[in-house]
Amino acid sequence: MLNPSQQLSKVLSEGPQISNLIQMHDGEFNLEVPPEVSRATIDALMKGHTGYCNLTGIETLKNALIERCFQKHSKLYDPSELLVSNGSSQALFMLMESILSSGDEVLIPNPCWPAYKAYINFNEGVAVDYHMGTKGIDIAEIRTLVTPRTKALIINSPHNPTGLVLSRQNILDLVLLSQEYGFLLISDEAYEGIIFGGDEYVSPLDLAVSSNLLVVTRTFSKLFSMSGFRIGYMFADRNIIRRCSTLQGVMTDNACTFAQHGALAAIALPENSLKKRVEELQRRAYYCHQLLSSTFDIVQPQGGFFLFPNISRLLGVTWDSDAQFVDGLLNVKSVSTTPGSSYGMKDHIRLSIASVNEADIKEACRRIIDFVHHR
Ligand SMILES: Cc1ncc(COP(=O)(O)O)c(C=O)c1O
Known part of the structure; x- marks a missing residue:
């Protein structure tokens, strides 16, 4: 088999x-890939944006991501709270490395994208499943799984593999739970904006959560078809961003410079x-x-x-x-x-x-x- x-x-x-x-x-x-993105990437190459750049991302892209987040979610981040990474996979891996000590628990949905477990296990953490199934979460059940070792809880909406989208109430309940117990709420928003049937897209970013207990990872890989560009990013508390930047510095340094110019063009695409x-x-x-x-x-x-x-x-x-x-x-x-x-x-x-x-x-x-x- x-x-x-x-x-x-x-x-x-x-x-x-x-x-x-x-x-x-x-x-x-x-x-x-949207032609505007390809054009901007080629332009960046031709203009010589081919060297190392700022470790946490080129300034224009970071500013545009912060502005977009503010426009869509009324949540204002500082550039020190944002890291552009080689896909959101790298951001999630570095995040686990930076927050976990041996035996720390991370609540993850069952089912879920298998990389979460790998990232947690690599960093000596313990992945604890909470049931999601194909119908959705039960906050009372999740509450019973929280222990003094719970370091974080991951949500992923829209969800891989079920196609479920968490409701505003679900997200509010989870935000409140994370605040009650002081664990990080990690919102993996790889499929951000891919919502069917005219439903609203709700992120914890919409719920005025304090930045120190919230991490949001996003990517250009999915909606924009830019998986090979390897551009993702993470909003988080500045101490987490600092630790992850140090790690990224020794792993890969910055995310591809000219691909970041392509990502900048993707953000500017008309709705x-x-x-x-x-x-x-x-x-x-x-x-x-x-x-x-x-x-x-x-x-x-x-x-x-x-x-x-x-x-x-x-x-x-x-x-x-x-x-x-x-x-x-x-x-x-x-x-x-x-x-x-x-x-x-x-x-x-x-x-x-x-x-x-x-x-x-x-x-x-x-x-x-x-x-x-x-x-
Ligand atoms: C749920 C989920 N999160 C994160 C990722 C990572 O995507 P990338 O590293 O291309 O940003 C994927 C990719 O398949 C995914 O399905």
């Missing part, structure tokens, strides 16, 4: 040989062009949900890139596990997906609509349903 990363490597290495492969495993948006990108994702997500809802117990995503159908009723007969199901789907039907167990829920699979158009979704769902019915 392949583990998730072996599974992914298999797909990537065998992809060209798997005929008619439909990729529903990855988290990269296949709309092109309308971002809206179109979100509408495209919503169309795909709703269509995929509609096609699969009579075959699977599947929640309609509220945002992000993913759907997370429940396959429990299929397990134990033809397939022993979600990983075996995913493997079979790839080998027999040439549709790549990821097993829910990679995210901590073994009765599900994750489908990404980020890099498939509607025709691909239609064909992939036809194959998936056929796979289930002709097992």
